[in-house]
Amino acid sequence: MTLEFSPFSVPLLMAGIFAIILTVLAWNRRPVTGGTTFSLLVIAVSVWLFSGALEYMAPTLSAKIFWKNAQYLGITTAPVLWFYFVLKFTNYNETIKRHYYAAFWLYPVIMNLIVWTNPLHHLFYGNMWLNTTGIYPFLDVKSAPLSWVHLAIAYILLLVSTILLWVSYSTSSGVYRKQSQLLLIAVLLPWIANLSDVTHFVSPIDMTPYALTVSLTIIYVALQRYGFLEIVPVAREIIVEHLSDIVIVLDAKSRIVNLNKAARKKLGVVGENAIGRFLRDLIPQYRAILDKYKEQQEAHETLDLIVDGENICLDMQMIPLHNQRGHFTGRIISLRDISVLMKAEKALSDNERALKAYTRELEEQNEELDAFAHTVAHDLKQPLGILLGYSTFLTDSLGSLDQAMLKHSTLMIEQSTRKMSSIVDELLLFASVRKKDTVEINPVAMGEVVASVLSRLDDLIKSTKTHAVVPVAWPKARGYAPWVEEIWVNLITNAIKYGGNPPYVLLAAEPVVYTEGDHKGSWVRFSVNDNGPGISEEAKKLLFVPFERLGQIKFEGSGLGLSIVQRITRRLGGWIGVEGAGDGESHTPATNGSGCTFYFMLPAVYPPVS
Structure with a gap:
């Protein structure tokens, strides 16, 4: 096949070679969405360019018509491939169902059949002749109706693609926006050149292939500088x-x-x-x-x-x-x-609060243990000293003692022993409350508990001529009966010891309902009122401090009692308090209630009255 030199073919040959280079670059990026489609698109463009160059170099009319027809292998497939690529680039490929894609390929197949069979029907080209008006002859044609159909289909595909690219350009930013901008320019240039060819506005020569050369250069810039087919827009x-x-x-x-x-x-x-x-x-x-x-x-x-x-x-x-x-x-x-997250945060917050509470409890226990060692040594030292003194006295003077002195000495030994036993009992109770992790909380038969307490304190009540008043009915409360009994023992004993002369002790109980605050709910308030001198506001602050004794108290104690009561009520879910300020005088039953009232709160049980 002989070919003749034509200056029109040189740019197209160079552009075709450049297109092959772009094809290699694009093929290496085919794993990226749209990479394979774009590679096929550049191949179609290279077929278009090489065929166009050979058309200018062909010496005869028939040879030029052959290469003119060959161009349509690229001309008809390029718009379809470009449309496919833009759909993927702009992430609109899911909007068209997969089986519809095959229908688009009917356009290039049918058009190529029409082009290659045109001598039989002349529906695509009317006349085709060799234009020799210039130095280098070129093929000139007169379009037939089906060529306009081809043009309309191609333009529709290009128009839709351009709109999608414009939307992508308008809504994207950064490198994605720059990629869309370059692609818009790359498609608009050959489109404008083709319009000039259709209207013969610029030259009788088709400028579309030459515009494609510029478009390929723009695509190369997008590939090398803006990560085209490497960084693709995410839908x-x-x-x-x-x-x-x-x-x-x-x-x-x-x-x-x-x-x-x-x-x-x-x-x-x-x-x-x-x-x-x-x-x-x-x-x-x-x-x-x-x-x-x-x-x-x-x-x-x-x-x-x-x-x-x-x-x-x-x-x-x-x-x-x-x-x-x-x-x-x-x-x-x-x-x-965020339900799981909120539950986890709540659990974390609860654990943090529990840890802080446990830390505070440990600190309190350590403080109590420090005071415990000092108090036990101090409180046991006195009765032990009395016990040791009278024991030594009896040993040295047993033969010379009269009956009255002997009886007095043994009585003092007995009282000291009882006092040490009482201290040991309180310490054991204190230790059990500290160590016991869980207790079974149930409704407490308070009448039976109080009856047991009064039986235990019968000797003290008779010896002090105490007048105790007990309710006929008791509201039901929840607690742990052995611990509740110790609360009553401590409070009643204190009311007798520190009350008037004779002591007047009033026991009471009533349901209480709080509708707001930290203690919101139903409770039972149990109280012990005495007719003693009462307690000053300053002394109240030290009442529940472990191992503290008040100077105005006339009976010696271990300093453990009220601290144990407070710890018990807390472990049972309640609290303890005191009412009534001291005036330094004892009161008679007629003025009952003017002394001191200790009370403790326990959760209520319904029905409230037993």
Whole structure:
């Protein structure tokens, strides 16, 4: 095959070689979305360019017609491949069902059949002749009707592709925006050149292949400088669609424009059925919540809802949408289920509070143990000294003692022994309350407990001529009976020891209900009132401090009693307190209640009266 030199063919040959280089570069990036399609597109363009160059170099009319027809192998496939590539680049490829893609290939197949069989029907080209008006002859043609059909189809594909690229350019940023911009320029240049060829506005020679040369250069810049086919735009729609968060897009009138897969699943609706409906009508069970935000454009709050009988916590974020002029066009509502996170945070917070409480308890126990060692040594030293003194006295003087002195000495030994036994009992109770992790909390038969306490204190009551008043009926409370009995023993004993002369002790109980505050709930208030001088405000502050004794107390004690009572009531879920200020004088029963009243609170049980 002989060929003749033509200056028109040189740029096309160079562009064809450049297209092959771009094909290699694009093929190496084929794993990227759209990489393979773009490689095939550049191959189609290279066929177009090489065939165009050979058309100019062909010496005869028939040879030029052959290479003219060969160009349509690239001319008809390039628009289809470009359309495919733009769909993938802009992430709209899912909008067209897969089996429709095959239909697009009917266009190049049919058009090439028509082109190659044109001598039989002349429906694509009317006349074809060799134009020799210039130095270098070239093929000139007169278009027939089907060539305009081909042009219309190609232009439609290019128009849709250009619109998609423009949308991508308008909505993207950074390197993605630059890539879209270069692709727009690359497609517009040959399109404009082709329009000039159709209208013969510039030259009788088709300038489209030469414009493609510039487009290939622009594509090369996009490949090398802006990471084209390396950094591809990620579809925001795909990301939103597959988010586990609920995402709902509303227009300015709060009608649903779009909603993702998670939203459709949670709401139990088909996407098409929800579009255009008001959100408050779609989920009427949440209408009250939605109405709260219907006038707001932006919000970020936590919602506590009940879904299918389960409490869930949602993080709700509402973001306004504005057009390019800044006008409000709608809102995006995103809902994230943070129930697990909130439960974990609550558990962490509870554990932190428990740890702090446990640390405080350990600190208190360490302080108590320090005081414990000092107090035990001090309190046991006196009775042990008395015991040792009288024992030595009896040993040395047993033969010379009269009956009265002997009886007095043995009585003092007995009293010292009892006092040490009492201290040891209190210490054992104190240790049991400190060490016992859990106790069985049940309704307490308070009447039986108090009766047992009065029986234990019978000798003390008779020896001091105490007058004790006990309620006829007791409200039911929850507690641990052995510990509750020790509370009563301690409080009644103190009321007898530090009361008037004779002591007057009033026991009482009444239901109490708190509707707010830290002690909100139903309780029973048990109290012991004496007719003693009372306690000053300053002394009250030291009452429940372990191992403290008040100077005004006329009976010696171990300093453990009220501390143990306080610890017991706390372990039972209640608390203890004292009322009544001291005036330094004892009171008679007629003025009962003016002395001191100790009370302790326990959780109530219904019915409240036993």
